[in-house]
Amino acid sequence: MRQGTSYACLSTRHNASSNENEQMRSGLRFSRIWHDDDLIELRMEVTDRTSSFATTAYTTEIELVRMHESLVEYRDRLGDYVMELRFGEFGPETANGAFHARLQFHAPGQLFVFTHQQSEFLPFPADKVANEARMHVVSEPVLLDSFVHQLKGLATGQRAEAVLGCLENDFERL
DSSP states (O other): OOTTOOSSOOOOOSSOOHHHHTSOOOEEEEEEEEEOSSOEEEEEEEEOSSOEEEEEEEEOHHHHHHHHHHHHHHHHHOSSSOEEEEESOSSTTSSSOEEEEEEEEETTTEEEEEEEEEOOOEEETTEEEOOEEEEEEEEOHHHHHHHHHHHHHHHHTSOSEEEEEOBOOOGGGO
16 A cells, blocks of 8 residues: 555545545545556455555446446436446456445345455465455435436546445444
8 A cells, every 4th residue: 555545535625634545445446557458457445434445457438438338227217126337347357456346226225235256366385366356335316316427428538436335334223
């Protein structure tokens, strides 16, 4: 982790106090970290109030635009089906990492997001290994609307990131 940079905070405000930056906020953050004419390398970070996991995977502008269009349709249908977001593939045969998220609406106005992430495989004493995480966060339709809008800008290069803000997880109250 680079000194002076907080990867746990999902606030989109750049002038937040350092004390606020240290607090973990629930959400998903997709950041464009590199691109050329063919590929985009994205960093996908999922954070809840106690944990954070980030990985990178490759995609294309066309795939991001398709994902944006699918999310617009999904948002319009509210709960008729499950939406899956996928970047990369799991396993040591692929470059970089993998990110899969499953979005499912539940009444009244809750969006459950289940994620599975895997880092790039790296050498370990006897084999190659990758870190993995499964995380669960809860959002809501208005926050999804904002994310969908931001994702379009991420796809076209007009934005560096797209953030799906989430509610603080208290699954006992759901």
